[in-house]
Amino acid sequence: xxxxxxxxxxxxxxxxxxxxxxxxxxxxxxxxxxxxxxxxxxxxxxxxxxxxxxxxxxxxxxxxxxxxxxxxxxxxxxxxxxxxxxxxxxxxxxxxxxxxxxxxxxxx
Numbered sequence: 001x002x003x004x005x006x007x008x009x010x011x012x013x014x015x016x017x018x019x020x021x022x023x024x025x026x027x028x029x030x031x032x033x034x035x036x037x038x039x040x041x042x043x044x045x046x047x048x049x050x051x052x053x054x055x056x057x058x059x060x061x062x063x064x065x066x067x068x069x070x071x072x073x074x075x076x077x078x079x080x081x082x083x084x085x086x087x088x089x090x091x092x093x094x095x096x097x098x099x100x101x102x103x104x105x106x107x108x
Contacts, residue, residue, distance in 0.1 A: 030078075042074075045070070049063075058098060058105065059098050061098060061102065064091075065095065067091050067094065068092065068094075071087045072091075075087075
């Protein structure tokens with residue numbers, strides 16, 4: 001498959017390239033993942049959270065668990081990033097706070 005070695009048909013090495021490491025990463029695939037992951041997944045989630053919190057409502061538990069899974073995926077794929085250092089603790093904090101808020105709303 002010599003066509004796969006050309007720049008036009010560059011094929012990913014799959015999971016052997018991830019998590020990202022110098023000398024091992026196909027940066028075209030890395031950039032594509034980051035574009036789709038951040039642009040199509042994370043930004044709409046952030047807008048949804050903003051609108052829910054602006055209305056002083058509690059985020060659904062399924063949402064916070066989904067957000068945590070998305071962040072864990074991002075932390076695995078790009079471990080040396082702000083995803084691991086900032087967003088992972090934030091996702092855990094969101095999960096705990098929403099659990100506490102949900103318990104308070106059930107009690108009162």
